[in-house]
Amino acid sequence: MATSNPRKKTIFLVRLMVIITTGYFILFSPSAGRGFEIYGYIFITVYLLTNLIVAYIPEKFFYDDKIFYGFVLCDSILLPAGIYFSGYVGSDLYLMFFFIISLTTISSRFGYLMINTVLFSVIYGWLLYEKGLLTGPEAVSYLIQIPFIIVIATFYGYLITTRLKDKDIRIHEVRERYEQIVQATDVLMCIVDHDGKFLFANQKLVKCYEYQDEKSLSGLTISQLHNEDEAEAEKSLNYVRSVYQNNDMAQYESYDKNHGVWFSHTLSPIRDPSTGGVFAVCIISKNITDRIEKEKKLNDTVELLIKTRDQLIQKDKMAALGRLASGIAHEIRNPLEIIYMGVDYLENNIPDDNPHIRESTEKIFNAVNRADNIIKNILSFSRQSEYKITQIPLCPLLDTVLTLAEQMIQKNGVSIQREYDNKLLEVAGDYNMLQQVFLNLVNNAVDAMKDSKEKILTIRAYKQLVTEVGYKTGYRRADFFSIGDEMIVVEISDTGKGIPEDALPKIFEPFFTTKTVNEGTGLGLSIAHMIMDRLSGTIDVESRENQGTTFFIKLQPTCKMTDVKEV
Amino acid sequence: MPKNIKVLIIDDEVDFCYFVKKNLMKDELFDVIIATNGQDGIDLAKNEEPDIILLDLFMPDMPGEDVADALKENTATADIPILFVTALASNDDIVDNEENKIGNNYILPKPIRTKKLIETIMKILSKP
Numbered sequence: 001m002a003t004s005n006p007r008k009k010t011i012f013l014v015r016l017m018v019i020i021t022t023g024y025f026i027l028f029s030p031s032a033g034r035g036f037e038i039y040g041y042i043f044i045t046v047y048l049l050t051n052l053i054v055a056y057i058p059e060k061f062f063y064d065d066k067i068f069y070g071f072v073l074c075d076s077i078l079l080p081a082g083i084y085f086s087g088y089v090g091s092d093l094y095l096m097f098f099f100i101i102s103l104t105t106i107s108s109r110f111g112y113l114m115i116n117t118v119l120f121s122v123i124y125g126w127l128l129y130e131k132g133l134l135t136g137p138e139a140v141s142y143l144i145q146i147p148f149i150i151v152i153a154t155f156y157g158y159l160i161t162t163r164l165k166d167k168d169i170r171i172h173e174v175r176e177r178y179e180q181i182v183q184a185t186d187v188l189m190c191i192v193d194h195d196g197k198f199l200f201a202n203q204k205l206v207k208c209y210e211y212q213d214e215k216s217l218s219g220l221t222i223s224q225l226h227n228e229d230e231a232e233a234e235k236s237l238n239y240v241r242s243v244y245q246n247n248d249m250a251q252y253e254s255y256d257k258n259h260g261v262w263f264s265h266t267l268s269p270i271r272d273p274s275t276g277g278v279f280a281v282c283i284i285s286k287n288i289t290d291r292i293e294k295e296k297k298l299n300d301t302v303e304l305l306i307k308t309r310d311q312l313i314q315k316d317k318m319a320a321l322g323r324l325a326s327g328i329a330h331e332i333r334n335p336l337e338i339i340y341m342g343v344d345y346l347e348n349n350i351p352d353d354n355p356h357i358r359e360s361t362e363k364i365f366n367a368v369n370r371a372d373n374i375i376k377n378i379l380s381f382s383r384q385s386e387y388k389i390t391q392i393p394l395c396p397l398l399d400t401v402l403t404l405a406e407q408m409i410q411k412n413g414v415s416i417q418r419e420y421d422n423k424l425l426e427v428a429g430d431y432n433m434l435q436q437v438f439l440n441l442v443n444n445a446v447d448a449m450k451d452s453k454e455k456i457l458t459i460r461a462y463k464q465l466v467t468e469v470g471y472k473t474g475y476r477r478a479d480f481f482s483i484g485d486e487m488i489v490v491e492i493s494d495t496g497k498g499i500p501e502d503a504l505p506k507i508f509e510p511f512f513t514t515k516t517v518n519e520g521t522g523l524g525l526s527i528a529h530m531i532m533d534r535l536s537g538t539i540d541v542e543s544r545e546n547q548g549t550t551f552f553i554k555l556q557p558t559c560k561m562t563d564v565k566e567v
Numbered sequence: 568m569p570k571n572i573k574v575l576i577i578d579d580e581v582d583f584c585y586f587v588k589k590n591l592m593k594d595e596l597f598d599v600i601i602a603t604n605g606q607d608g609i610d611l612a613k614n615e616e617p618d619i620i621l622l623d624l625f626m627p628d629m630p631g632e633d634v635a636d637a638l639k640e641n642t643a644t645a646d647i648p649i650l651f652v653t654a655l656a657s658n659d660d661i662v663d664n665e666e667n668k669i670g671n672n673y674i675l676p677k678p679i680r681t682k683k684l685i686e687t688i689m690k691i692l693s694k695p
Contacts, residue, residue, distance in 0.1 A: 333677060334580050340678040341586035348593055348681065372678055 007062040008054075010159060014075040015051055017155050019044055022082030024148070039085040047078070072159075110161040117153035121146045188263075188285040191270065194244055196221040196237050199280055208259070222283070229257055236265075243267045243281045253288065262292040304469060311471050314508065315533070321510050329375040336375070340368050377523040387430040387534065389559055394425040394461055394488065401438040402459070405446065412446050414455040421462035427488045427555040433531045434555075437539075440524040441492045441551050448496030448549060460491040463557065472538055480536040481554065490553040498545040507541065572692065573598045575617035577608030577634060578652070579626045587621070590681040605629030609637050612644045619688055624653040624674075648691050650675055 026040040054071075061067050125146050128134050133142045182189055188205040192198055198217045209225050211217055222240065223233035232254055239250050250267040263285045269278040347361045402409070402416060409416065427434070442457065449455045466473060466487055472480040481487050499507060499514075506512045508529040513522030532539045536556050543549040574597050576584045584601040591597040600615055602608035605628055612620060620638070624631035631651060638644040651674040673691055675684065 334583070337677045337679075338580065338582045338586060340680075341583060341590060344681050345586050345589045345593075348590065368678065 007068050008059055010162065011054060011062070011068070011071045011075070012051070013155075014072060014159070015047065015054070017152075018075055018078055018082055019047060021148070021152075022047075022085065024144075025082070040082070043082055043085040047082070110157045113153060113157040113160075117150055117157075121149050124149065186286075189282070190222070191280050191282050192222050192240060193280055194240070196223055196240050198222070205285075226256075232256075239265070239267055240281050240283075243269050244278050247271070247276075247278050260289075261287055262289045264288045308471060310505070317509070325378040325510065329378045332371070333375055336368055336371055339364070340372075343368065374523075377527070387433060389428055389430055389535065391426050391559065392429055392431055392434065394427050394490070394555075395420050395423050397431065397434060398438060398459055398461065398490070401435055401442055404435075404439055405442045408443065408446055409457070412450060412455065414446050414449055414457050417456060417458040419458060419460040421460070425461055425463065425488055427557060428559040429535045429537070429555060430531075433535065437528040437531050437553065438490070438492070440528050441553075444524065445492055445494035445496065445549070448494050448498070450496075452496050454495045456495045458491070458493040460489075460493070462489055463487075464489050470538075471540075480538060480556070486557050488555045488557050490555065491550055492553070493548060493550040495548045498547055498549055499541070499543040500545060504541065504543060508539075571596060571598045572619065572688070573600065573615065573617040574619055574621060574688070575600050575602065575608065575612055575615065576621045577602045577605065577611075577626075577631075578621070578623040579603055579628075580623070587679075587684070591685070594685065605631075605634040605637075608634055609641075609644075612638055612647060613641065616643070617647060619692060620647055620649045622649050622651050624651050648673065650687065650691060652677060652679060 022040055022044055026037050062071075125134075128142050128145075133139070183203045185202070185204065188202065188208055190198055190201040190205050198220055201214055201217050203214075206212075206214055206217060221237075223237050226233040226236065235252070235254065239252055243250050247269055249269070251265065253262060253264050255262055266284045266286075268282045268284075270280040270282055271277065272279045343361050343364045347358070347365075350357045350361070398418075398420075445457050449457070463486055466481045466483055466485045469475075469483065472478075473483075474481075475483060503512075503514065508525050509522075510526040511522040512526075529539055532553065538552075538554045540552040540554070541549065542552070574591060576587055576599060578584050578587075578601075581601075581603055584603065588599040588601060591599050600611060600617065602611045605626055608620070608622070611617075622631045622634055626634075631653075635649050635651075638647065638649065653674065653676055673687070675687055
């Protein structure tokens with residue numbers, strides 16, 4: 001029976017052995033010719049027929065150990081049956097037979113088994129000789145027992161060793177596969193005991209920490225890997241202990257300073273199969289730097305998006321408010337005009353001897369003027385106007401602004417620091433608009449320092465490379481400033497009371513003011529913001545309470561667009 | 568003083584006209600006539616031949632600019648100087664303008680104080 005299955009082959013070999021042995025005894029039986037052979041022949045025939053059945057049993061059943069060894073045992077018992085049927089009955093031979101089977105079963109090496117068998121055969125032969133059985137009429141039948149023993153032992157020895165080899169190969173294959181997985185994987189893998197001592201580490205881990213091989217890690221503990229970072233060493237040990245205590249998995253992330261790498265560690269308990277207790281911990285560490293970096297980038301982007309969205313909402317709100325306000329302003333101005341003219345008329349007709357009425361009309365005039373001022377601001381905030389963008393020498397412009405504000409600056413005892421990087425700096429902008437923005441900021445700064453001990457107004461002007469993405473700054477076409485471009489920055493910095501943190505996001509909103517009613521309309525900064533938008537520039541603020549406020553005005557160094565633009 | 572200065576006010580705000588008239592008439596130097604819409608203003612200008620016209624830039628029926636154009640087209644009224652009054656002008660640009668002029672037209676932003684109005688009218692009329 002040709003078959004590729006070594007187990008099925010083994011069964012057929014066993015059966016062949018039984019047939020050969022039975023035939024051997026029939027031919028060389030001491031009782032040959034006494035009519036016993038007929039049973040022996042029947043046995044062989046029946047046995048050959050059962051082989052046909054075995055041949056049709058599907059191969060996969062032989063992989064079930066119970067079936068396989070059942071067959072081996074069954075055939076081992078059938079062999080003595082064959083001997084019996086062949087008419088060769090001798091109790092000492094049976095003892096021999098079972099002795100050989102037990103010997104082969106416990107033997108793991110074919111060589112030792114053969115030495116044992118030869119020694120045994122010699123002793124057995126000597127015993128036969130001593131008993132005088134090797135002489136006389138039945139000498140031949142006793143003599144043939146010795147080659148029989150050797151043949152049986154050889155056969156069983158062969159059987160056992162092939163079985164063991166088969167098993168060895170399979171164990172080796174499984175081992176190799178696990179080894180391949182553990183060594184080829186991209187993660188750092190190790191097994192440690194209760195004290196964090198390495199029991200095993202894969203190549204990746206060994207290489208990562210620059211050891212020569214796995215053996216050089218023996219005796220070291222996991223905390224020694226982080227020899228320069230005590231907190232990290234302590235953390236890793238604590239997690240190992242917690243896995244022992246809780247008999248459950250643990251997971252944590254850490255930053256390896258030496259490698260500049262983020263790791264995610266998964267600690268799993270390795271349990272004793274009989275008690276269920278933890279006897280080692282398997283640690284798998286995965287490099288997650290990419291993920292962390294991507295997360296960080298994503299967070300930054302989300303933050304920027306939120307900021308941009310807020311600014312867009314703000315801009316939208318301002319535009320809507322501007323439209324609404326200009327509508328209202330226009331409608332209010334006419335009745336205001338009538339009041340104005342009316343009061344003017346009354347004033348011109350007051351009898352000279354009534355100063356009270358004159359005082360009253362003066363107050364009305366002031367109130368109307370105030371209302372009118374607000375309206376003027378609103379209209380300039382929202383009106384459509386033409387402006388001209390030209391190259392403007394920045395420092396003379398800043399000096400002019402300081403001259404315009406001189407009276408106020410001196411009155412408040414503010415000292416001025418000019419820190420111009422380069423006297424020849426130029427910006428692209430509309431002269432009047434820029435003057436309005438700077439004058440407004442200078443006025444605000446002086447106002448903010450009214451109650452301060454130290455009153456220093458610092459004006460800086462310098463050129464800067466755009467490096468960070470921000471509002472209207474980045475890589476998009478619509479951005480005012482592209483990364484890598486140059487921009488001109490003007491800083492207007494005071495040592496005043498600062499802006500409260502909750503007010504900071506609102507300062508560019510129209511009508512937001514912290515000043516009293518008579519001091520400001522709350523439109524100055526929103527106009528400044530709007531102007532900067534028109535000039536393709538930005539305005540930012542940084543402020544610390546009781547330390548001061550700095551405004552950053554970022555401007556285009558050269559004209560980018562057409563000179564005159566309708567808005 | 569041979570003759571009073573005749574001023575025509577064209578403005579849709581009736582009460583504004585009323586007070587301007589009151590304020591100007593107080594000096595007994597001015598005669599004031601009032602039109603509360605553009606068309607009336609054009610007709611009055613033709614009939615009354617005022618020395619100067621105070622014209623509101625923004626009126627619902629007819630913008631001040633169109634009224635001015637119509638006045639310039641008519642030979643009878645073409646030479647009458649026009650002083651625009653407007654509520655829409657904002658802060659700086661016009662106020663600081665010494666000439667009170669935009670193009671060929673004079674302009675005075677609201678709010679107007681009588682003193683300033685009279686000054687401006689006199690200045691315009693004193694020019695050849």
